[in-house]
């Protein structure tokens with residue numbers, strides 16, 4: 001059966017990096033045909049139409065159809081997967097509240113259009129920032145669609161964290177597992193190594209032989225590096241991460257749809273797990289079973305970790321309050 005995938009912001013940078021990987025079968029596998037719906041705002045239609053021409057020229061056997069539109073009703077029609085990448089970037093002089101308001105104006109109507117037009121089993125992944133709160137707004141506006149179907153991308157943070165550990169230990173990144181990202185996709189996030197393994201052994205033990213005081217290394221080096229990586233890329237590259245973000249989006253959606261025995265991290269709705277207030281979309285350790293994310297429960301959280309999780313969750317609560325104060329939630 002053909003899977004219908006809606007991509008918002010399809011004329012943007014991440015969109016361009018995502019489209020060709022989806023068409024090549026990296027998302028759902030080499031035997032799964034896809035139909036793409038590219039949703040843009042009028043200013044972005046030309047770039048999305050150009051990408052559609054190139055998709056045609058790629059002669060991808062799995063790609064059945066591409067449609068470009070600026071109408072959410074058309075864009076989300078029959079969507080099995082919705083990748084919400086398009087967002088309003090922070091402009092000069094814009095305060096955080098302005099950014100939240102501008103994005104609430106995008107993700108509210110998109111949530112409503114998803115509820116009205118997408119397939120009944122739609123799964124939504126929000127990439128556009130602020131991703132967690134945008135996902136919350138979309139979920140709240142999507143009457144009848146369970147909040148569990150709305151997720152925010154924190155897989156890029158997890159990939160970054162795994163790569164930092166692998167580089168520090170000079171091991172292949174594939175050997176580094178069970179790194180958890182807690183909280184918000186922002187500088188307050190907590191990349192947690194307490195459960196992480198390297199080739200099946202405790203990562204913290206392996207790190208202590210390399211870096212010495214592993215707590216100090218986490219506080220002074222690892223956490224700021226991972227949590228600040230988005231800003232580092234912006235500074236070095238001159239614009240925000242693109243191909244790594246697209247790759248993490250592929251990882252997130254593929255595991256969600258096809259299942260993941262390994263733990264990974266994703267922004268999913270809280271039912272109160274680990275003391276995270278109900279309804280927030282926060283990053284947790286998750287595993288995908290039968291097509292839905294399950295939060296890995298029962299992990300022990302020490303005092304040091306608790307304070308870091310609480311700080312990021314406090315930021316998510318602030319964002320939710322700010323959107324509520326604007327009357328948009």
Ligand code: NAD
Nearest residue numbers: 009011012013014040041044086087127128129153156245
């Ligand atoms: P970009 O500016 O190149 O592209 C964004 C596109 O979205 C533009 O083409 C724009 O026209 C379109 N758009 C804006 N509003 C829209 C709407 N209402 N409907 C449909 N399309 C709309 O930006 P980019 O580099 O592709 O990044 C996209 C977003 O992803 C940004 O918010 C960025 O901060 C975020 N991001 C998130 C992560 C993550 O890990 N969660 C990582 C990197 C970037």
Ligand code: LMR
Nearest residue numbers: 129229230231233240241
């Ligand atoms: C990233 O993590 O690369 C993006 O969310 C961009 C940013 O502002 O950090």
